[in-house]
Amino acid sequence: MFDFDAYDAHESVHFFHDEDTGLKAIIAIHSSALGPAAGGCRMWNYADSTAMTRDVLRLSHGMSYKNAMADLPLGGGKAVIWGDAKTDKTPDMFRAFGRAIESLDGRYWTAEDVGLTPTDLAYAREETRYVAGLSEGEAASGDPSPITAEGVYRGIRAAVKTRFGSDDLEGRSVAVQGVGHVGSDVVRKLCKAGAQVQIADIASEHVARLAEETGARIGSVDDILFQKVDVVSPNALGGILNPETLPKLNCEIVAGGANNQLSTPDIGDALLKRGILYAPDYVINGGGIINVAAEISGTYRTEWVASKLDRLVETLQHVFERAESEGAATNRIADEIARTRIRSAKHAKVS
Ligand code: NAD
DSSP, X not given: OTTSGGGTTOSEEEEEEETTTTEEEEEEEEEOSSSSEEOOEEEEOOSSHHHHHHHHHHHHHHHHHHHHHTTOSOEEEEEEEESOTTTSOOHHHHHHHHHHHHTTTTSEEBOBOTTOOHHHHHHHHTTOSOBOOOXXXXXXXXXXXXXHHHHHHHHHHHHHHHHHSOOOOTTOEEEXXXXXXXXXXXXXXXXXXXXEEEEEOSOHHHHHHHHHHHOOEEOOTTTGGGSSXXXXXXXXXXXXXXXXXGGGOOEEEEOOOOSOOBSSTHHHHHHHHTTOEEOOHHHHTTHHHHHHHHHHXXXXXXXXXXXXXXXXXXXXXXXXXHHHHHTOOHHHHHXXXXXXXXXXXXXXXXX
16 A cells, blocks of 8 residues: 555555445545545446555645645545446445445545446435535535636636736637537637637537537547647547647647546656746646535535635635746646645644
């Protein structure tokens, strides 16, 4: 356990095996310095338990940083369930997962991630109250995508202001990869603000509908990232900024909602060298977790979500400013700020 790269002094890692339901799950708590650990649960058919452990540690570590940058009273954690989300799920398995969470006594809050649905969460909720992202209930926060999209849109404006001196999007060119829940809303907002938008998605029917609705131009899935534009906005897959794509980028800014855009952190350094301003993904896409945090607080308040979103955009702006003044990559600066926030909270707790 201690040898995994992403172990990074996790506070605790819990293994659960419920023989009756077949549940095999790991819950990793990276840090609870800022508050109870929060992060979604992923169900995936891992090749082996090493791959499963590596994934949960990496994701849990990432949630610590994301929650810290969104200025939330939450630490970082994540859960993974081993199995095929299409064939292996049962209601009892998720009830057993709920009991596993309950045994941690509020130290970890779960939500939806890849492979889970609101129905699965509802079964877990029968056994524990530490479940968020529900579609029904007193404080239910529902689909986080509109808030994520608002954060991404405002993050694009902040990046445009940093690079061009004004956040006016009139006539600015933007290429958007992926127009699902988040990307489609980002496109609507960009078009409304007068940007020249190109869109591409492997789901061609989404693209045609959105193009008709917004006036966005349809681009090609194969080279949407390489367009000569002011902004490339990735809102589909992770790992799209890598040694192969980097030399082909032809933009001033990369700013989008997709998780884990950099294949490795040193790609951030390479983007800086190429003069491309990168909005760190886990900062610009923090709107979703802000929405979930509102539910965890016990009462969903729209004003609280709005004020946290304002603060998120300020934090992103601060990352851009510090990166510029220190000549460092934006992802390195964001990591450093997140680490400092977590460390200060930890020391404040101890002293
Ligand atoms: P989604 O599944 O609704 O949309 C993703 C879209 O990308 C789909 O329309 C899909 O067809 C398209 N796509 C897949 N492969 C593609 C390719 N090669 N080229 C072009 N398009 C492709 O997902 P979403 O909820 O909109 O999330 C998008 C990204 O944002 C994901 O990386 C997700 O992890 C991240 N994110 C989402 C939220 C949220 O609130 N939904 C919050 C934080 C981060």
